[in-house]
Amino acid sequence: MxxxxxxxxxxxxxxxxxxxxxxxxxxxxxxxxxxxxxxxxxxxxxxRPRAGGVLAERRRKQVWATGLLLLLANVLVVAFSTGWAERALALAITPLAAPVLYTMLFRRRT
The missing domain is CATH 1.20.5 (Single alpha-helices involved in coiled-coils or other helix-helix interfaces)
Known part of the structure; x- marks a missing residue:
């Protein structure tokens, strides 16, 4: 055992x-x-930690809206233009137009 x-x-x-x-x-x-x-x-x-306040959230939404509008404008230019010159011009103007469009859309009224 x-x-x-x-x-x-x-x-x-x-x-x-x-x-x-x-x-x-x-x-x-x-x-x-x-x-x-x-x-x-x-x-x-x-x-980096993302800012989480109400103002930061509003600014993020405004920047997204501006970007989407510019993207939509570029898509429309590409869809309805016939030559590459117009497409290239629209693409080149987009970064220049972004701050102007943002200011026009979301101008602070004091």
């Missing part, structure tokens, strides 16, 4: 050692992965 118990105990210990080795290997792989991730993310620029 004692030998039988000894064999069962040795088998349990062997199984426990296999499980512990697998767990240790997994932990080592996880640690190596996290170390690689830390190295890569340390070289990336940090994200």
């Amino acid at each position: 004692s030998k039988e118990r000894q064999l069962r105990r040795a088998e349990r210990e062997r199984e426990a050692a296999v499980v512990a080795a697998a767990r240790a290997a997994e932990a080592e792989r996880r640690e190596r992965r996290e170390a690689r991730l830390r190295v890569v993310t340390s070289r990336l620029p940090r994200r």
Whole structure:
């Protein structure tokens, strides 16, 4: 009976050692992965926190609206123009027109 118990105990210990080795290997792989991730993310620029106030949200919406209007204008020019000169001119004027359009649409009245 004692030998039988000894064999069962040795088998349990062997199984426990296999499980512990697998767990240790997994932990080592996880640690190596996290170390690689830390190295890569340390070289990336940090994200700045976004302003979260009511005024910042309103400004974001206004900038999006201006951008969408300019995009729509460019799409219409491309769709209805025949030559590349008009398309190139519209594309070149867009960055110049953006602040003017923004000011005209969302001018603060004091």
